[in-house]
Amino acid sequence: MSTANPVAQADAPPMLEMRGITKRFPGVIANENVTFDVHPGEVHTLLGENGAGKSTLMKILYGLYQPDEGEVFLNGEQVKLQSPSDAIEHRIGMIHQHFMLVPTLTVAENVALGLSSTRGPITDLKHVSQKIKSLSDRYGLQVDPDSYIWQLAVGERQRVEIIKALYRDVQLLVLDEPTAVLTPQEVDDFFVILREMTSDGRGLIFISHKMNEVMELSDRISVLRLGKLVGTTTPQQTTRQDLAQMMVGREVQSIRAERPASSDQIALNIQGLRVGGDRGVDALVDFNLDVRQGEILGVAGVSGNGQRELAEAITGLRPVKNGSIDLAGKAIAGLNPKQVRDAGISFVPEERMRDGAIGEFSVADNIVLHNHSSEQFSRAGFLNFGAIRAHCAKLVEDFKVKTPTIDTPAKNLSGGNIQKFIIARELDSDPDVLIAAQPTRGVDIGAAEYIHSRLLSARNAGTAIMVISEDLDEVMLLADRIAVVCQGRMMGVVDRADASREKLGLMMAGVESTD
Amino acid sequence: MRNYFIGAAIAVASVGAALALGAIMLLALGANPIAGYQTMFSAAFGSAEGLAHTAVKAIPLMLVGVGICIAFRANVINIGGEGQMVVGGLFATSTALAIPGAPAVIMLPAILIAGMIGGAFWGAIPGALKAHYNVSEILSTIMLNIVAVQLMNFLLRGPLIDPGEIERGTRIPQTARLPESADLPMLSESLNLHSGILIALVAAILAWVLLWRTGIGFRLRSVGLNPAAARYAGMPVKRNIIIAMTLSGAMSGLAGAILVFGSESHRMVTDGSSMGFTGSAGFNGIVVALFGALHPLWTIPSSFLFGGMLVGAHSLQRVAQVPSALVIALNGLIVVFVVSTEWHRKRLQNKPPKVKDNADNAASIDGAQA
Numbered sequence: 088m089s090t091a092n093p094v095a096q097a098d099a100p101p102m103l104e105m106r107g108i109t110k111r112f113p114g115v116i117a118n119e120n121v122t123f124d125v126h127p128g129e130v131h132t133l134l135g136e137n138g139a140g141k142s143t144l145m146k147i148l149y150g151l152y153q154p155d156e157g158e159v160f161l162n163g164e165q166v167k168l169q170s171p172s173d174a175i176e177h178r179i180g181m182i183h184q185h186f187m188l189v190p191t192l193t194v195a196e197n198v199a200l201g202l203s204s205t206r207g208p209i210t211d212l213k214h215v216s217q218k219i220k221s222l223s224d225r226y227g228l229q230v231d232p233d234s235y236i237w238q239l240a241v242g243e244r245q246r247v248e249i250i251k252a253l254y255r256d257v258q259l260l261v262l263d264e265p266t267a268v269l270t271p272q273e274v275d276d277f278f279v280i281l282r283e284m285t286s287d288g289r290g291l292i293f294i295s296h297k298m299n300e301v302m303e304l305s306d307r308i309s310v311l312r313l314g315k316l317v318g319t320t321t322p323q324q325t326t327r328q329d330l331a332q333m334m335v336g337r338e339v340q341s342i343r344a345e346r347p348a349s350s351d352q353i354a355l356n357i358q359g360l361r362v363g364g365d366r367g368v369d370a371l372v373d374f375n376l377d378v379r380q381g382e383i384l385g386v387a388g389v390s391g392n393g394q395r396e397l398a399e400a401i402t403g404l405r406p407v408k409n410g411s412i413d414l415a416g417k418a419i420a421g422l423n424p425k426q427v428r429d430a431g432i433s434f435v436p437e438e439r440m441r442d443g444a445i446g447e448f449s450v451a452d453n454i455v456l457h458n459h460s461s462e463q464f465s466r467a468g469f470l471n472f473g474a475i476r477a478h479c480a481k482l483v484e485d486f487k488v489k490t491p492t493i494d495t496p497a498k499n500l501s502g503g504n505i506q507k508f509i510i511a512r513e514l515d516s517d518p519d520v521l522i523a524a525q526p527t528r529g530v531d532i533g534a535a536e537y538i539h540s541r542l543l544s545a546r547n548a549g550t551a552i553m554v555i556s557e558d559l560d561e562v563m564l565l566a567d568r569i570a571v572v573c574q575g576r577m578m579g580v581v582d583r584a585d586a587s588r589e590k591l592g593l594m595m596a597g598v599e600s601t602d
Numbered sequence: 603m604r605n606y607f608i609g610a611a612i613a614v615a616s617v618g619a620a621l622a623l624g625a626i627m628l629l630a631l632g633a634n635p636i637a638g639y640q641t642m643f644s645a646a647f648g649s650a651e652g653l654a655h656t657a658v659k660a661i662p663l664m665l666v667g668v669g670i671c672i673a674f675r676a677n678v679i680n681i682g683g684e685g686q687m688v689v690g691g692l693f694a695t696s697t698a699l700a701i702p703g704a705p706a707v708i709m710l711p712a713i714l715i716a717g718m719i720g721g722a723f724w725g726a727i728p729g730a731l732k733a734h735y736n737v738s739e740i741l742s743t744i745m746l747n748i749v750a751v752q753l754m755n756f757l758l759r760g761p762l763i764d765p766g767e768i769e770r771g772t773r774i775p776q777t778a779r780l781p782e783s784a785d786l787p788m789l790s791e792s793l794n795l796h797s798g799i800l801i802a803l804v805a806a807i808l809a810w811v812l813l814w815r816t817g818i819g820f821r822l823r824s825v826g827l828n829p830a831a832a833r834y835a836g837m838p839v840k841r842n843i844i845i846a847m848t849l850s851g852a853m854s855g856l857a858g859a860i861l862v863f864g865s866e867s868h869r870m871v872t873d874g875s876s877m878g879f880t881g882s883a884g885f886n887g888i889v890v891a892l893f894g895a896l897h898p899l900w901t902i903p904s905s906f907l908f909g910g911m912l913v914g915a916h917s918l919q920r921v922a923q924v925p926s927a928l929v930i931a932l933n934g935l936i937v938v939f940v941v942s943t944e945w946h947r948k949r950l951q952n953k954p955p956k957v958k959d960n961a962d963n964a965a966s967i968d969g970a971q972a
Contacts, residue, residue, distance in 0.1 A: 423836070423838075428836050445827050446827075447827050456824065469815055470817060
């Protein structure tokens with residue numbers, strides 16, 4: 088599938104060379120003697136688990152950190168990048184995972200933001216608009232310069248970020264997980280644009296953990312692990328399995344294990360659900376869905392199509408306007424979060440540091456966040472720390488949570504370990520239904536594997552599990568049935584056996600399932 | 603342990619920096635700073651009388667400060683200590699006037715509880731407004747301070763005024779001598795030290811127990827640190843905001859009651875301002891709590907320090923002819939230094955710095971070793 092770019096030539100002098108970069112933080116080496124280069128017209132992918140040192144290396148390139156050792160060369164000349172403005176001056180651009188756009192300004196205004204105008208202190212948006220139009224034509228980026236950012240869909244916003252970079256004539260562009268918010272079809276269009284950019288001799292640094300995209304787009308792939316460069320390879324010379332092994336440092340097991348058939352007993356039944364969104368428009372409309380005992384139902388969809396609101400409506404965090412939610416025949420719509428929990432629904436939230444844990448609290452305190460007042464952990468209003476600590480120690484061991492002590496503040500743990508203790512806490516109450524939103528987002532491969540295996544064993548023990556995920560690979564790996572949402576509507580439910588990426592991708596884009 | 607050391611060192615450094623700036627002010631006023639500070643120190647802490655006087659000044663500061671700790675832990679900023687003290691004083695005074703014949707065993711608990719109810723009521727109002735209508739508690743508590751003063755002026759000029767003042771026609775806005783069974787028992791007649799200090803110490807310890815040993819405190823701190831996570835875990839966020847303001851107000855109300863019944867005149871008097879009644883303890887209590895790192899137990903030494911400064915200020919005025927307002931400036935300087943060093947304290951205490959990559963690695967490496 089990979090097409091080596093004719094412009095990318097190994098003998099051309101590299102436009103960027105980072106030599107022997109070492110960056111130490113107290114107690115940890117984030118980058119150790121890392122060497123990385125980009126040739127003109129090349130896509131060089133940076134692959135690695137969370138905490139492998141990818142963002143540290145990119146922050147050094149962007150002038151946010153200074154390396155302790157090592158040198159940075161641009162077009163053969165040594166440079167010292169002291170701040171992002173130095174990087175911008177050297178035509179280095181970065182597109183962050185979360186877009187840096189002002190929603191209340193137009194496309195042209197956002198592009199002009201921070202640049203000096205041709206007319207001194209007075210803005211010249213006409214000039215900007217014209218240039219945006221010529222760039223759009225040149226690269227096939229359809230965007231209206233006069234529309235407001237808040238009116239644009241996510242894919243369009245990303246195009247605005249690219250236009251911003253092109254407008255500044257960026258030669259080297261860093262893309263941090265750019266496809267997380269796109270449907271598979273949008274990803275294809277996006278890659279065409281990126282190819283167009285490299286054919287101009289621009290260099291791209293692509294950060295992603297989606298193997299199929301990495302294999303498709305990259306000219307070269309460098310893998311980081313624990314701050315060190317494991318190796319650099321090309322898609323022709325490697326396989327997805329090999330890359331995963333390089334990232335993790337050991338063989339990755341596949342968890343497509345035997346699974347008993349799920350029962351026909353419906354555990355959670357949602358009928359005609361209507362839920363308001365944050366911006367006044369309904370986030371879910373006439374939504375029907377059921378989850379059976381002992382099955383994993385995957386909810387797939389592009390980010391922001393009502394998945395968050397669905398989880399919040401079920402768990403009592405968001406009011407239900409219309410429709411019913413029944414847990415084993417008992418109506419739970421309109422109950423508060425505590426009542427929903429008591430009824431037997433557990434919830435792994437999407438934003439683990441915002442909703443799932445209190446960073447300043449210890450791991451032990453976080454383990455009992457929802458049931459600290461139960462008889463097990465409190466007596467006459469006083470917390471029973473002995474019982475809490477014993478319980479926490481048991482769960483930490485059982486779920487292999489890596490933490491120095493159970494008294495360590497949760498914020499000092501890695502994302503994967505925070506997620507593990509949240510899953511431990513939510514499964515511990517032996518719920519009838521578990522709602523897991525983005526259970527492995529931002530989690531390293533080892534922890535993700537483990538979380539998947541725990542979800543499967545809970546499924547096999549009879550729990551009804553709803554996995555809401557924007558990662559199609561995860562949904563296809565875990566789910567027995569896959570439901571697709573688009574713009575707050577249910578596009579259909581597909582059995583795993585009948586699901587293909589193409590079919591799901593079309594449904595995610597709003598095309599009704601034909602069967 | 604290291605964090606305690608850093609916290610204490612920064613607190614001491616803040617006081618030192620404020621005193622150094624104060625020394626310049628003393629020099630500008632033509633006084634010898636060293637002699638001036640010596641005078642202040644020996645007046646506040648140099649004798650049994652001085653210490654007793656400092657303790658009495660520390661009582662309202664400690665109680666208000668403890669209340670501020672409770673509110674701040676739930677991320678509610680209670681600037682209404684003044685008003686809550688006034689209303690607490692009024693509730694307690696009215697109670698004592700209503701049951702004049704009651705023996706001390708009934709009278710004392712009755713007035714203390716009444717004071718707490720009054721303050722709690724005055725704190726619950728802005729708490730409910732914040733919880734249900736998202737009204738800034740900073741604004742509503744300040745406004746309610748003004749309402750409380752006008753209420754006090756009205757009651758002490760009318761319904762609660764000493765009948766003798768009307769007979770004599772002097773009409774000083776104050777109550778009659780309150781029933782003697784309501785006088786706070788003295789710990790030492792000669793030092794003029796009443797038992798209010800014990801009540802304040804017990805309150806500080808109970809507040810610590812509440813915050814760190816009970817489910818209520820667990821929920822208050824959860825809501826204060828991360829309301830989204832608290833809500834997701836099934837905690838009623840709105841109710842906890844109201845509880846925090848109610849408890850905080852109760853502490854200030856208790857301070858108001860103790861001010862009335864521990865006073866030498868044993869009356870409630872107004873000079874028309876809240877300061878005349880509280881001595882600004884409702885505001886200075888915030889300083890005390892901040893200096894005590896918003897911890898109820900650290901509030902105890904903190905309130906003695908600031909109580910001592912109030913006592914020292916008077917003797918400084920007498921001995922060195924320096925306006926006692928200088929001490930208000932010193933208080934302010936200490937707050938400025940404490941608050942502006944907060945960032946440094948957090949940075950020092952949280953080393954290694956919280957860079958995302960780095961924190962992830964640190965934890966996993968530590969974890970691997972553990």
